[in-house]
Amino acid sequence: MSRRITLAAMALVAVILTPTACSGPRDTGGLLGSDQAQDGVADINPTDRSKLKDGGELKWPVDQLPDNWNYNHIDGTVTDGARIIRTIEPSIFVQKADATVEPNKDYLEDFTITSTNPQVVELKLNPKAKWSDGTPISWEDFAAQAKANSGQDNAYQTSSTTGYEDIEKVEKGVTDQDVKITFKKPFAEWKSLFAPLYPKAMNATPEEFNKGWVDTPKVTAGPFKVGAIDRTAKLVTVIRDESYWGVKPKLDKITFRQVDRTALADALANGTIDFCEIDSNIDLYQRAKSMPGVVIRQAVSPDYSQITFNGAESSILNDQKLRVAVMRGIDTKTIARALLGKMTMGEAQVTGNHFFLVGDKRYQDNSSVASFAEDAAKSELDTLGWKLEGDYRTREGKELAVRYVIPSPNPIADQVSKLVRSQLKAVGVKVDIQPVPMADFFKHYVNVGNFDLASFRWLSSAFPISSTKPIYYLDSKSTNQNYGRVGNREINELFDRATIELDDTKRAELVNAIDKRVWEAGHQLPLYQLPGAIAIRSDIGNYGAMGYATSPFNYVDIGFTR
Secondary structure: OOOOOOOOOOOOOOOOOOOHHHHHHHHOOOOOOOOOOOOOOOOOOOHHHHOOOOOEEEEEEEEOOOOOOOOOOOOOOOOOHHHOOOOOOOEEEEEEEOOEEEEEEOEEEEEEEEEEEEEEEEEEEOOOOOOOOOOOOHHHHHHHHHHOOOOOOOOEEEOOOOOOHEEEEEEEEOOOEHHHHHHHOOOOOOOOOOOOOOOOOOOOOHHHHHHHOOOEEEEEEEOOOEEEOOOOOOEEEEEOOOOOOOOOOOOOEEEEEEEEHHHHHHHHOOOOOOEOOOOOOOOHHHHHHOOEEOOOOOOOOEEEEEEOOOOOOOOOOOOOHHHHHOOOOOOOOHHHHHHOOOOOOOOOOOOOOOOOOOOOOOOOOOOOOOOOOOOHHHHOOOHHOEEEEOOEEEOEEEEOOEEEEEOOOOOHHHHHHHHHHHHHOOOOOOEEEEEEHHHHHHHHOOOOOOEOOOOOEEEOOOOOOOOOOHOOOOOOOOOOOOOOOOOHHHHHHHHHHHHHHOHHHHHHHHHHHHHHHHHHHHEEEEEOOOEEEEEEEEEEEOOEEEOOOOOOOHHHEEEEEE
């Protein structure tokens, strides 16, 4: 299933990019800027497989290990977990750097839309594809996954029902490897579903779906398989699966190691890891530039930094007008300048849209209702009855204090939260910053709504509607990824219309209409668009700044140059 996947750093969302191609190696020793990264172009040191060494270990840093190896569970939809899971489980479609998608021939030989009313999609699976227990991948796996994620049984703790809820039935075609999917109503982004695909046994019962894969993946079907899961050493190793029927990986193994953000530079310098995302860390950027054998690669990044507001009854921010008033006291341009000013050519990009980023032809700034205006913020807070008494505001004896939860250690989250605290103090809002361990941040705080404000990144897919609906759609039966429980009937109805709209122009218009309502609801505040830079060993081929080519990464072609 395609939905936004969370990153415990300091950034969020993205949208579809444009042209295609791959760029060759280039010198990025200067400042990062739009003249160095083009839409739809990855910067990966493209290398023919014949020129890569056979074998080797890629040392990959992560913020955390998977809380659940079921990506579709509410605790499983986290970026680091997804990156590990996609080495070992099937993705039937793959995203390219320009956000287009194509069938993954190792699993899907062909597909056909045989009817549009009702919408019927037929998949022809690769007959060689099989699970690690020897069972062929079949239509039954698709049927079980569709049912488990449909929302029909609330005992399944899904992170999203988008798309699956629109499926009427999944049937066997001529053979077990022919899948016939009939939709109750059109679903424009149907290619976002079944990513990753799981065996039917995992989806058979709520107990297995929710808890059966917490400790380990029981069955795999990818180019790699699990070699070791060491919670004490905080690492997961996947090794080449010799029984894989597709193209064999060049690497012997990939080791995913949990590394604190503050330790990334040292870990890269001493060889503990082979690359790291720079994000908006100027210190990491400066150190990486001077490291021998390390280069900086950059591509337009499909994510941006954001602050999620909690609108649940348990939060002081459950009042929509109060959320918007508080937003108006936060100066995103100043934050972007402070974080990215030394890494960009010109102004750092803030975004006025939750769905389409700056540079996308469908982008429009819809933020006026909640954009920074200190005097307006003060006036709106006064009108709501929050009166200034000393440094901070009170109403009916209660202080206007918000709890800002951030992952720790994380220098970027720390810096942003302190800037926000200073800015909101100027309008009389007290901010209590609560750093929590990185491993607990999502599971014990974000996922369960244990915050007033929370900062993290969302990494988008090529499907802007289906990847965002779980975030902004208010579902009375499930939180999905709407961690702040903010929304309304109008947003839901617009999503329902956009989901079935097959005309690209009309669908984009509906998405911008949704965005306006999201701003009005005070759902979350985008901060800045990420530069998309990565520091990486210069002898690594076919990996680097990937653009949208992340679902999954092309793991089999990553390797070390001769």
